[in-house]
Amino acid sequence: MIDIPSPSLRVDCLARRHDVTARSSRVIPEETPIAFTYGGSTHAVMMATPADLEDFAVGFAITEGLVDRAEDAGAVEVVSSELGVELRSWLGGGRQEAYADRRRSMAGPTGCGLCGVESLEAATRSLPTLDNALTVTAEGLIEAMDRMPGAQTLNQETRAVHAAAFWNPGSGALIVREDVGRHNALDKLAGALARQGLAASQGVVLMTSRVSVELVQKAARIGAPIIAAVSAPTALAVRSAEKCGMTLVAVMRGRDFEIFTHPGRILEQVSAHVA
Incomplete structure (x- = not known):
């Protein structure tokens, strides 16, 4: 069996600095195909950084709605080959049988798998209602986001990866x-929380990216009442957050940010509308 690739590596390059070109090198993140296999059937292949793979496997199963708990994601076998990495598991709690039945019902007479309507339904499936009363202060949120760069060890090496973090305002813990993919980072975070027995409902999900609807969906599925990010959200992300009861904070730059949905969870915010 081939060893799992390192999450980063140093490569040679030519660097132009101050009008002079010279030989140099740079540490860059690895990107490799990661296959998620359940009961011998491949569910999806993601291009991702080969790190925290057990967290990735568990978190992906949870945010995809295949399981609700870490223990039902099953033991994960990590198998590396020249083609990529396979994360093999067998879903527990009766979920494997249900998963197999669902795959059989979705396969048409030509064996094409998901048809267009089924794919659209999967992409827009309903989210849980987040009625959590958690509140955080604006100062605390700003401080938590400010702490993220210092905890991004891979990004400090490469300056080329996204991060997802969980901030618990009670303990101050930051995970x-x-x-390389923002969705993958959030899946890994979801898996880390589930494997450590931590409730996402007790804190805030922080992202170094824009907020797409997929990020809102994944955060909602793990029960996070607040998501905050450094870049702007999409319109569908805002509508989805509003509908499921999630507080969406974005465009966090220094001490400034914008609250797009359910502002009551953020204390000390400016109440007047700013055009």
Whole structure:
């Protein structure tokens, strides 16, 4: 069996600095195909950073709605080959049988798998209602986001990966996971929380990216009442957050940010509308 690739590596390059070109090198993040296999059937293949793979496997199963608990994600076998990395598991709690039945019902007579309507339904499936009364102060949120760069060890090496973090305002704990893909980073974070027995409902999900609807969906599925990010959200992300009861904070730059949905969870915010 081939060893799992390192999450980063140093490569040679030519660097132009101050009008002079010379030989140099740079540490860059690795990107490799990661296959999620359940009961011998491949569910999906993601291009991702080969790090925190057990967290990735568990978190992906949870945010995809295949399981609700870490223990039902099953033991994960990590198998590396020349083609990529396979994360093999067998879903527990009766979920494997349900998963197999669902795959059989979705396969048409030509064996094409998901048809267009089924794919659209999967992409827009309903989210849980987040009626959590958690509140955080604006100062605390700003401080938590300010702490993220110092905890992004892979990004400090490469300056090329996203991060997802969980901030618990009660304990002050900050858990960070990184990946070339922002969705992958959030899946890894979801898995880390589940494997450590931590409730996402007790804190805030922080992202170093824009907020797409997929990030809102994943955060909602793990029960996070607040998501905050450094870049702007999409319109569908805002509508989805509003509908499921999630507080969406974005465009966090220094001490400034914008609250798009359910502002009551953020204390000390400016109440007047700013055009």
